[in-house]
Amino acid sequence: MCYKYNDKDTLLLSNARARISMKQGEFSVTIRKKINLLLFSHLLLHFYPPRGLEDVIYLCFGNKYSISMTNLIQSHLCLHAGFDISQMILGTMYFGSKVSRDTSFRLIDYYYDRGGRVLDSANKYASWINGYRGGESERLIGEWLKLRGEREKTIIISKVGFSYGEIPASLSSRIIISECEKSLKRMETEYIDMYFAHSDDMHTPQQEYMEAFYQLMKAGKIRSAGASNFHLDRLENANQTASLLGWEGFCALQQRYTILMPKEKADFGNQIILTSAMKSYCNSRKISIMAYSPLLGGLFDHPTLELPLQYQTNVNNKKMTLIKKLADKYQIKPNQLVLAYLMSDSIGITPVISGSKIEQITENTDACMVSLSDADIESLKTIN
Numbered sequence: 001m002c003y004k005y006n007d008k009d010t011l012l013l014s015n016a017r018a019r020i021s022m023k024q025g026e027f028s029v030t031i032r033k034k035i036n037l038l039l040f041s042h043l044l045l046h047f048y049p050p051r052g053l054e055d056v057i058y059l060c061f062g063n064k065y066s067i068s069m070t071n072l073i074q075s076h077l078c079l080h081a082g083f084d085i086s087q088m089i090l091g092t093m094y095f096g097s098k099v100s101r102d103t104s105f106r107l108i109d110y111y112y113d114r115g116g117r118v119l120d121s122a123n124k125y126a127s128w129i130n131g132y133r134g135g136e137s138e139r140l141i142g143e144w145l146k147l148r149g150e151r152e153k154t155i156i157i158s159k160v161g162f163s164y165g166e167i168p169a170s171l172s173s174r175i176i177i178s179e180c181e182k183s184l185k186r187m188e189t190e191y192i193d194m195y196f197a198h199s200d201d202m203h204t205p206q207q208e209y210m211e212a213f214y215q216l217m218k219a220g221k222i223r224s225a226g227a228s229n230f231h232l233d234r235l236e237n238a239n240q241t242a243s244l245l246g247w248e249g250f251c252a253l254q255q256r257y258t259i260l261m262p263k264e265k266a267d268f269g270n271q272i273i274l275t276s277a278m279k280s281y282c283n284s285r286k287i288s289i290m291a292y293s294p295l296l297g298g299l300f301d302h303p304t305l306e307l308p309l310q311y312q313t314n315v316n317n318k319k320m321t322l323i324k325k326l327a328d329k330y331q332i333k334p335n336q337l338v339l340a341y342l343m344s345d346s347i348g349i350t351p352v353i354s355g356s357k358i359e360q361i362t363e364n365t366d367a368c369m370v371s372l373s374d375a376d377i378e379s380l381k382t383i384n
């Protein structure tokens with residue numbers, strides 16, 4: 001069925017029972033589940049606008065199918081680890097430090113109310129901010145979980161491996177196990193859903209750290225392990241080592257990734273970029289991919305800001321212009337276009353978003369409703 005409409009959004013209803021697209025003046029609805037189409041169209045024509053689409057859908061489907069926009073960022077990707085994660089992860093790097101406790105609580109509440117269920121943290125967040133020692137983000141998550149009583153519904157990511165305070169950069173068994181205990185204590189929880197090696201460690205045998213993660217899994221202290229900032233050969237080798245010994249390997253990879261392609265050999269310190277070869281490997285092994293720093297600190301909405309040195313290329317300059325042009329076409333913000341583009345990857349990429357204001361989280365999570373045309377995705381991919 002088709003309606004004339006002026007908006008630009010795409011709305012995915014929970015469990016893909018229906019898909020509603022509003023593009024270029026046309027409103028089309030594809031329903032995959034038997035529903036009362038007559039009632040739906042009647043309500044749609046009478047109530048939308050002035051009432052929100054969310055309301056109309058609720059009026060039509062009610063609680064029965066639990067369809068509402070708040071479900072949008074929930075349960076989209078099924079992890080190797082055996083649980084669903086949200087279509088977007090909320091990064092809490094500065095929560096409890098640069099971002100005040102109250103604001104952090106409001107941001108997590110807001111993300112949670114919109115259906116988001118995954119909080120990304122690390123033992124060292126945010127030790128590099130003046131006046132803080134690390135552990136602030138985990139403590140804030142612990143407080144939030146306790147206050148809201150939502151532990152079981154929330155998926156927590158934490159990480160170990162970078163240095164902070166007295167703790168050296170290391171993935172030795174001793175560090176992994178003792179840091180895990182500290183993280184559990186700070187978050188006042190008995191388990192971490194996904195525990196990441198924050199960075200590789202060339203001084204500890206891979207067998208040692210894979211065993212440590214496996215022991216933590218067996219002890220029920222973590223549900224799964226992931227790798228962050230790894231080179232492909234080392235990730236492959238770590239997983240091969242684990243597999244040969246009958247242990248669970250890394251089921252997720254969290255790397256730096258955005259729509260812009262960095263210069264060849266660009267230096268990001270100990271942060272490692274997601275490459276196409278990594279994407280193929282992860283796809284073939286069903287390893288979930290998470291993209292951090294997708295918005296380059298909000299740069300896409302500030303076109304006057306200079307691109308970071310690592311991204312200063314002619315292709316990226318052209319791409320920035322195209323991003324702006326396409327964002328205007330879809331009547332969305334460039335940041336939303338970037339996130340929608342990342343999520344359009346058929347391999348499945350989960351952006352780790354963040355922000356210090358509700359409006360940013362609104363804008364970012366709303367990107368889940370944007371559906372870019374194949375032609376536009378292709379033009380962004382192939383620009384040169």
Ligand SMILES: NC(=O)c1ccc[n+]([C@@H]2O[C@H](COP(=O)([O-])OP(=O)(O)OC[C@H]3O[C@@H](n4cnc5c(N)ncnc54)[C@H](OP(=O)(O)O)[C@@H]3O)[C@@H](O)[C@H]2O)c1
Pocket residue numbers: 090091092093094120121198228229254255271292293294295296297298299301335352353354355356357359360361363364
């Ligand atoms: N595994 C790793 O090694 C690693 C490394 C880095 C980050 N991470 C994770 O990834 C998360 C995100 O990282 P990141 O902060 O580097 O991400 P980012 O996407 O590069 O930047 C997020 C920042 O951009 C600004 N922003 C966000 N949405 C915006 C919007 N709609 N409009 C304008 N500005 C907006 C906000 O800055 P303001 O708050 O200043 O306004 C926000 O804090 C972290 O919290 C952390 O959990 C992981």
